[in-house]
Structures are given as structure tokens and as C-alpha cells.
Amino acid sequence: MSKHPTQTPPGPSLVPLRGAGKGPRPVNLQAVRAYGDTLDDGQMMLSFALPVPFSEEAKEAGRELCRKMGLLEPQVYHAHDLGEGFTYLTIYARNPHTVDFTKISVPKLDARRLDRHGVEALWAEHMTRKIRILGACTGDDAHTVGIDAILNVKGYHGEKGLEAYKCFEVKNLGAQVSNDVLLQEARAFAADAILVSQVVTQKDCHRSNLAALIDLAEAEGLRAGITYVCGGPRLSHAIALELGFDAGFGAGTTPTEVASFVVQAVVRERQP
Template sequence: MTIDFTNVRPYGDTSNDGAVQISFSLPVPYGEEAREAARQLTAKMGFAEPQVYHMADLGEGFTYFIVYGRCEQGIDYAKIQVPKLESEEMSFYEINAFIRERIGRKLIVLGACTGTDAHTVGIDAIMNMKGYNGEYGLERYPEIDAYNLGSQVPNEELLAEAIRKNADALLVSQVVTQKGVHITNLTELVELAEAEGVRERFLLICGGPRINHEMALELGYDAGFGPGSLPPLVASYIAQAVERKEQT
């Protein structure tokens, strides 16, 4: 099968059939009127031949829907350019050897969930000694002094601690994203660092389920890591970025 990368559409049963499945909730009571509301709304979204495949009563006047439809739009995949991390992923042993031989001192890394975010699963997966998915966390790296400050850490406190410890990198995890609170928290840290005149002292790195590298750059960070990122990927970037920084 030959794919036309200048006009890529969703793939369901056959190439370029545009078949999609979407799900959403509406603040309307369960019933046939709700079904028709979901169908009409999906049609207004631009999907052809919408069919409500499943609906469920959520109680208190809310209904959940799964709708099938057909997307008639395509995308020119050949023209897509996405900012990517400028680092090569290394193993646990390669990272430590790189730091020891190319930088010549231990790296200091602070991590935290900032603002009101109390979900530490992301930062713990990267920082904690036991790590995640078979990979050691940064606390296990002999060439990294890693400090996990935990959850609900004010940006002012994180920045002050980074200055006290003369940190090389700050890792900020944001799991809670309702009403764009992650954007607010991440932006505030950058603005504080700039106001204190210390932005260039640290690598600012963020991660979370709705974060990618492009978004991180737009917010003023050096790098962003999305869902599924493992400690070696983050540690590889930090080590190589610190070396580049010290060479300039």
C-alpha cells in the first residue's frame, strides 16, 4: 500500500476512509433527545455521517457518548516540523561515565510538583531511587545529587532552594491541568527566575501528561518530556546540555 504523505487522513477499515471515534459528555439528561444532540454536535464539528454508538447515563443530568464519524480533511504530513531534543539517549552506565569524564563533577538536580499539584507519580518515576519500568531514578545515579522536594512546592521555594544548592537543573512535574493551571505554574517559575536574574543559571525542564518539548520551549523552558518518559532519557539530556552550556 502506498501512502500519500501530502494528504494523510484517519485510517479505519480502509486507507484514507477517515473513520474516527470520539467521546464526550454533555450536560443533558439521558434519552433520545440527548442522542440526537450528540449526533448534531458531532456533525457541527465537521464529521460526516455521525452515529452515536454508545451512550450512558452519568446521573444528575449528564450523559456520556461514544460517536463514530468520518473525517473528510487531510493533513500534509510531509511539511510537518516538530522541535526535538538535541541529545542522544544513553544508558545508566553511559550517563555516569559521561558526567565523570566530560564534566568532571557531580550534577545537582532538583525536582518538584509545583503550585497546588499534589500528584507525585511523574516526578517520583524520574527522581526516586527505585525508578520506573526497570530504569533507575536519578537518586540512584552516583554522578548526580538528586533532590526530590515532593508535591505542592511553591515556585518561590523551589527557586530559592535551587540557588542555595547551586543546582544545574530543575525538573517540574505538572499532572493537574484543569483550567490550564499547569501553564500558570510553569510560566510563574520562568518569570520568577528572570526577575531574580538567575534564569541562565539553571536548565529548566518540565514534564507531564499534557506537556511536550514544543510547549516547553514556548513557555521558556529548555526541554519538555511527555508521558512515558524514563529517567535515562531525562538524565541523558541534562548531562549533554550541561556539557554544552559549560563549553560556551
């Protein structure tokens, strides 16, 4: 699997935008601004909490923070008392900055999107034994719904999970599995692919935990020959590559997307 980012082809620098009854208006893709009420007004909404009691001073502190962030004309749209000396704020403000959309490039999965039939056909063409997939929610993380959605027969979004495929043998270790135990299980199971879920991101624990798994796998000689995939609502393919994984999947991932990547990665890994 290539770990190199693929360049998103630059689109035209001006694309028409449909405005209410006004016909197409041009968007300058080299200087895109946030959109609030009208094109190029730069308006954006931010929500955050401050550790100060609910008061007019708390609202002004929120506005001041926005000004310090370079935002203009901050207006408090909503504020409420979170209790225990905390205030929650929603602020609308104008952002004067732009981004050059034509220069944005995001790494994409190096795999074709196959349906379940395509996944099983590719497997049957190249392999005579099932692909062994080991899944877990690691570290202190107990959010198993995501990994279950991908692996369990019941699946997600109308798609069956990987357990339902005849080409996969799936072992789901569940919640709060340490990296140590995961790799011991991987060795015993002779896993072809390890699927790790990380949902909690407090203090960036998802990143440190995932990076530590790859370090340990390398130290134990278990990095080569196994496809490492991570997933969770605040993960992406770009973050996964950065942390040493082969692929990463974010919010809304469906089982077929994962099956499609895994079968191609494992088949490719086995080719000379």
C-alpha cells in the same frame, strides 16, 4: 542547547501499507486521512460528556455537535447516564479533512540518547563534582508518582531513577511546591537543573504555572546557568520550548532519557 525546532526529514510521499491479504497499498503522505475500517475512509471516534440528562435528545445533541465540527454521518456507538443530568457519548463519524504529513515538523531534544554508563562517562570526562538536580511537583498539583518515577532510586520501566546515578545529587521537594519556594530552594542548593512535574491540566493551569516559574526565575536572575526541564502526561518538548523551558518530557518518559538530556545540557552550559 538549541531552542530551534529541527525539521523532520520528509519521507517518501507514498509508502506501502500492508492490508489483510491484499499486499501493499499506497498511503498518500501528502493527504493523510483518519483510518477506521479501510484506508482513507476518514472514520474517527470521539468521546465526550454533555451537561444534559441521558436521553434520545442527548444523543442527537452529540450528533449535531459532530456535524457542526464538520464531521459526516455521526453515529452514536455508546452512551450512558453519568448521573446528575450529564450524558457520556462515544460517537463514530467520518472526517473529510486530510493532513500533509510531509510538512509536519516537531521539535526534538537536542541531545544524544545515552545509557546510564554513557551518562556517567560524559560527566566524569567534564566534571569533578556531582550535578545538583532539584525536583518538585508544583502549584496545586499533588501527583508525585511521575516525578518520583524519574528521580527516586526505584525508577520506572526497569530503569533506576536519577538518585541511583553517581553523577547526580538529587533533592526531591515533593508535592504542591510554590514557584517561590522552588526558586529559594534552587538558590540554596545551587541547583544545576530544575525538574518540574505538572500532571493536572484543568483550565490550562500547567501552562500558566510553568510560564510563571520561568518569569519568576528571570526576574530573580535564576534563569541563566540552570537547566529547566518540565514533564507530565500532557506535556511535550514543543510545549516546554514555548513556555521558556530547555526541555519537556511526556507520558512514558524513562529516567535514562532525562539523565541523558540533563548531563549533556549541564556539561554544555559549563563550556565557554
